[in-house]
Amino acid sequence: MDPLTPGAHDVTRVWLDTWEWACCGDPFSVGDEVDLLVRTRTPSSAFIESVGPELAATIDAIESHHQETPTTPEDRVRGRVAGIHAVVQEHIETRHLRRPGFGAPPDAEMPAEGEDWPFDGRDLGNGFMIGSRPSRWMIESVPVPGAVTLAPRDGVPPTASDQATEPPDENPEPPAERRTTSVVAWVVDVHENHPVSES
Numbered sequence: 001m002d003p004l005t006p007g008a009h010d011v012t013r014v015w016l017d018t019w020e021w022a023c024c025g026d027p028f029s030v031g032d033e034v035d036l037l038v039r040t041r042t043p044s045s046a047f048i049e050s051v052g053p054e055l056a057a058t059i060d061a062i063e064s065h066h067q068e069t070p071t072t073p074e075d076r077v078r079g080r081v082a083g084i085h086a087v088v089q090e091h092i093e094t095r096h097l098r099r100p101g102f103g104a105p106p107d108a109e110m111p112a113e114g115e116d117w118p119f120d121g122r123d124l125g126n127g128f129m130i131g132s133r134p135s136r137w138m139i140e141s142v143p144v145p146g147a148v149t150l151a152p153r154d155g156v157p158p159t160a161s162d163q164a165t166e167p168p169d170e171n172p173e174p175p176a177e178r179r180t181t182s183v184v185a186w187v188v189d190v191h192e193n194h195p196v197s198e199s
Helices: 018-024 045-051
Strands: 011-017 033-040 061-063 076-097 120-125 128-132 137-153 177-192
Touching: 011 018, 011 033, 011 076, 018 177, 033 177, 045 137, 137 177
Parallel strands: 011 061
Antiparallel strands: 011 177, 033 061, 033 076, 076 137, 076 177, 120 128
16 A cells, blocks of 8 residues: 555544654554544644655644643544554755864864864773763754655554664765655554444
8 A cells, every 4th residue: 555545534644753752652553552642633834845745645633742732632543553654754964073162162172183072071080981072073964855755664663673873984084965864753544433422
């Protein structure tokens, strides 16, 4: 089935942001029962621009468990999970040399070319040190509007393969710009439980 087509008319497609679910969401899998609080059922123009109109048109509800003022506390999606897809977003990473005040002490001196930032810490004794050394590079990551794909998943939160990161770039002069991808959300297709009306 085309992942941009959620399926039967009784399926509700819910958007879950990864940062919210990683914070305090309980894991669930296809076939589990869920109870999701809806923040909105009307995606914003910024959301549509970010994910693209084709995917946005398939989203029935956007979940949030950090909302300060829910539209209504009763607006929920309850039912059995019929499908889960990871939303894989393309980003453009731009690398810049770190400067004082950008993750390094404002009064620090810029290290000589090819040198690392000095270690900022203190000696705890017995060979133990505590502190940190700023990385030489700052990385700015900007999502590419509409550059998203859906990848089937068995559960939320992601598996180790979803969380895998690329090995650190040991090239002393990394490329100034490169394209990467990351999982930014999940879309969850839910067969909603509808109360049976008494006749």
